[in-house]
């Protein structure tokens with residue numbers, strides 16, 4: 001594959017990631033409504049530990065481990081920030 005081929009592949013993958021991230025945020029949006037009604041805390045450390053344990057098990061190429069896990073740390077951080085903003089309103 002040449003440079004353009006790889007970039008086309010990245011564009012396709014970015015499109016898939018975008019849809020999946022939107023889908024994930026829609027689920028987060030449902031969760032924050034439940035938390036709001038039940039008066040539950042946004043941060044759930046046990047759940048986050050379980051999320052990361054699952055991800056580590058599913059990881060295929062260990063060479064990407066640190067980069068991918070850091071990306072998920074950001075995804076969860078954004079998820080919490082979104083929920084905090086929703087709870088403020």
Ligand SMILES: C=C(O[C@@H]1C=C(C(=O)O)C=C[C@H]1O)C(=O)O
Nearest residue numbers: 028031042043044047048076079
């Ligand atoms: C979405 C939740 O809220 C927080 C964000 C999480 C996530 O984005 O995966 C996981 C746990 C919580 O700290 C949840 O409680 O499931």
